[in-house]
Amino acid sequence: MVGPKRQLLPLLLFPLLSLFALSFFSYHHSSLNPNPNPNPPLHPQIPNSFTFVIKLLAFNRLDSLSRCLRSLAAADYLSDRVHLHLHIDHFALPDSSDADRQLHESRRILDVVDGFRWSFGEKVVHYRTQNAGLQAQWLEAWWPSSDHEFAFVVEDDVEVSPLYYKFLRNLILNYYYNASNSRPYIYGASLQRPRFVPGKHGNKLQLDNRTRLFLYQLVGTWGQLLFPKPWKEFRLWYDEHKAKGIKPILNGMVTTGWYKKMEEKIWTPWFIKFIHTRGYFNIYTNFLHERALSVSHRDAGVNYGKTVGPDSHILDESSLDLKFWDMQPLSDLKWYDFCFREIFPERVVVNLDELASILDSVQKHNSVIIVNLFGAKEMVIRNLLCHFETLNLLNYILIGPESELMFDLSRRGHPVIATNHFLESVGAHKLISMQHSQVQKIDEILVKIYVLEKCLKSGYSSWVVDGNMLPVSSDAFVDYDPSYGFYIGKTSELFFARRSSSARKVWDNDIITKFAVVVNSLLVKQQSINFVNVMAQILEQDKGVRVKYLDETSFALRIDNSKVNQSLGDGKQVAFWSNDMASNLVQHRLQELGAWIVDDDYSCKAVICHQS
Template sequence: MVGPKRHFLPLLLLSLSILSIFFSYYHSSLPHSPPSPNPKFTLLPQNSDSNPNFTFIIKVLTFNRLDSVARCLRSLAAANYLTDEVHLHVYVDHFALGDAPSSSNIDQKLQESHRILEFVDEFEWKFGSKLVHYRTANVGLQAQWLEAWWPNSDNEFTFVVEDDLEVSPLYYKFLTSLIVNYYYNASNYRPYIYGASLQRPRFVPGKHGNKLQMNDTTRLFLYQLVGTWGQLLFPKPWKEFRVWYDNHKAKGIKPFLDGMVTTGWYKKMGEKIWTPWFIKFIHTRGYFNIYTNFLQERALSVSHRDAGVNYGKTAGPDSHILYESSLDSDFWDMQPLSDLKWYDFCFREIFPDTVVESFDELGSVLNSVQKHDTVIIVSLFGVSELAIRNLFCHFERLNIWHYVLVGPESDFVFDLARRGYPVIGTNQFLKSVGAYKLMSLQDSHAEMIKAYVLRKCLESRYNAWVVDGNMLPVSSDLFVESDPSYDFYIGKSSELFFASRSFAQKVDGDDFISKFATMGNSLLVKRQSISFGFIMTKLLEQKGVKVKSLNETSFVLKIDYSNVNQSLGDGKQMVFWSSDTASDLVQKRLQELGIWIVNDDLSCKAVVCHQS
């Protein structure tokens, strides 16, 4: 197919020589100096022409509603397509045959289908090719969606509309502007954005989630939820979903996601609907959809909610069509992606690609995550990916968000940052502070990072917990200061370490780091432990500071090779295992305890919403 000609918004060109550069952006709402991310994504090949060539196909899904599909097609034909070539594909589902030959209304059903076919055949589409696909059997709404499109290339886009939709004359110009700005503009492109919905945002699928509210100045934002009332789909994520769907459907895996309203829909309607499948996929991958927000309940795509699969009887239009006469002055303003807000299924704002690469950037991240003047520093070194994912599922369940992550630079760690977990970019951070000159062995780098973060926490007057990822909180009460008479606590076996902000005035900046490094180096020479807690304890004892040793047996359950038939029991707030415990044993024990809450896709089994 020949790509359309574009007459607006020139494409930002990037040469192949800069494909490896990391892109720096961060959400503008964070205070102070924003951190620079390191998303580690691959750019799309950029077109040498300033006007990108791409194919745009409209997919209309219809069944037995002649008046609906007529209204839908007329609104599509009335849109402004500039001078572009746009293709129309209409998929007409067949009525269910069953015992149709003996049915008294078979002739009526045939007449309804044939009238739709006659209308579609005669409908004039002057903007490109028209294709009509009339099915020989009833396949239902799920197959209508899933079988409507397999992209021919990474430059083919589809806009899917069900037959009870009506679109604004402005919809196409808006979507092509969005494609140019957020798909072909490399500074705005992210492979984890799967498309754009033109429907008015109204629904939060996570149970007990936040109310969906936007301020009057927001025109575009990102939200995980797919929109079925006028959804633009990007080619790569759709292909990825189709393969994922095939794998799960063939193996009998259901799209259950606890805590989501859509799971109840699926249990009631089964394979009549497709959205629970896509929602489960999006949750697994951590992908996002672009949404519009216009005032006075206006939208570029409106559902009339006619009687059908989703509605027992007609409910009427959900919004008001947006016309040229009611445009706002900033309607065509496509903001940089870094200025847009991102929301998960609970409509909780997240901040993707937060990767701290310098000491100066650290302060703004600590300010943004701290809760009750407390920050948890979580070390991921030496912890399996499965255990880390399970840890974050528990953090979400317990409504624990006030943490920063310290871990080795890897695709996995950067994927955590992409999903909104604040990460410290270890190598770049250590280079920025000159830490490589202080510690003699590479094994000590993790401890140095923790020391720098602890120093910043105390300078910012925050309490700090330092924990390793080989632990699992089972109670949110774990990270609560329990004995104000001590500035520091240390766990003998769990490496749980606490520093009170009351010690802040005794932290002397670079001298604190230098003394920490000196102590660590001396322990290395003596071939002693260089764990963070041990180094800090020795350093504090040298300063004459008393450290309280925690009685972990009262609140920690330790997993090891000898323990079987364990139970959490009363008062247990944490499960812990040593770093040399095999990951398969850890998973087995956590499953026995009922606290392994990761599914086969390595994502949380549930979405847990906590209202802000």
């Protein structure tokens, strides 16, 4: 049974997920789990090829560097081999007026580094010949040598807890090497205390006292563990966008303001834009009382004009609680986006019981929007969902054919109905002869009918819309006339069923049998089948219901091959187009209307925060 708060993909879908994730989730086109072993061990182990590398980024802060090195050397490494790579940036050249002092400071730093004893593994020093800056220090510090090499990146003003490595090793074991408890869209773990919400007007960062681990999209820079595959993917994405002159602009984010001010001096806006595009997540800790496993002393440098002091308190053995080593299953952890809004990934419905649970969790004001994605192109779907986010329309569920796209949407938090498995679970295919060319159309109509039935039985009114209908107003799907039980669009696939006894009666009177009779009749006559036509014929058989046919021109703007000479507004709350209209032309027309809000990566151009 799938609960209302979190629905993980049922086991029967994992083979499909692994298949469809091949081309989407990583540069290597890997399966859903980092460990592709079809029979993962009950007690996963760290493999012999496991490599842990500390990447320490330093510049000209000798005291900070010394403190960081002391804390790293004081950690417990459990007899593991752990390597230390120091990346020391050079001062800017030429600066003859201050060259002697800067040379002296650089040599003092090199003397400390050369004299520092690291007994846990290799110590490698990379001393640059010219100033690279913070962005290059991060981006050029690491290229994983294998899928089993992990980097822990610290800047020189960071201090770590003696427990940090034991904690990270346990985390890697449980969330990377445990195939049943890992996801390719988790890119690492931050040990810093969570303090910042980058989405403008987002929720306050508040966690209950029981939460020790959670997932959050934001990258950390004060002690960040990086997983190899996502980092490689990011570096390739960065190279492509940088080479084409594409900037990491993500509207609605505080970090975009940082980038516009500091430009290429910082790297985080690039990574944040990448994470937004891919929908990836980071593991965070919450140890209460402002404690953390890594602490930034926020010494004067690129990010701070003057020293601010430590942001948290170091967590050590004396301040542990019983839950410190508790690595809960991913299914028990909470997930948050850039607005610190909780999302519920992997909600895939495959039977009626799961459908009831999902509907209860998404409904708003006893209303649900059923969105049909059959036949819609990915770019159009992504744009549609960006509008849903902008308008704060959360009371929807998506239906469509099982595909890589549908599973990607589900793991980003969009509730999805896996059509084929869902129909098999209710035995719907037994009703219709499937030896014909309109099988997919019948599948989509059947799913709509079953979802509508469950909505009505749960006490929810329902709108049914297609992917070729774009809301541009939060009032797009409102109840126009309460005296009617159903609305049907005259020129679109728009349909509405009110939560009422008369509407429920239509479904109670064996609507599936009525559906089969209507569809088989249309097939015999070799007529095309669509949802509103089928529903109109079914409703005509019941004299106790009132049906209103909606004239879309009163509230919607139809776009076609001609240049748009109207604007959205003046009562136009929806744009729609025919299913056979070319997707590139749809994009062009929506751009003319200012309603195309996805970028070339098919991700939303802005993060829109709506406080919970």
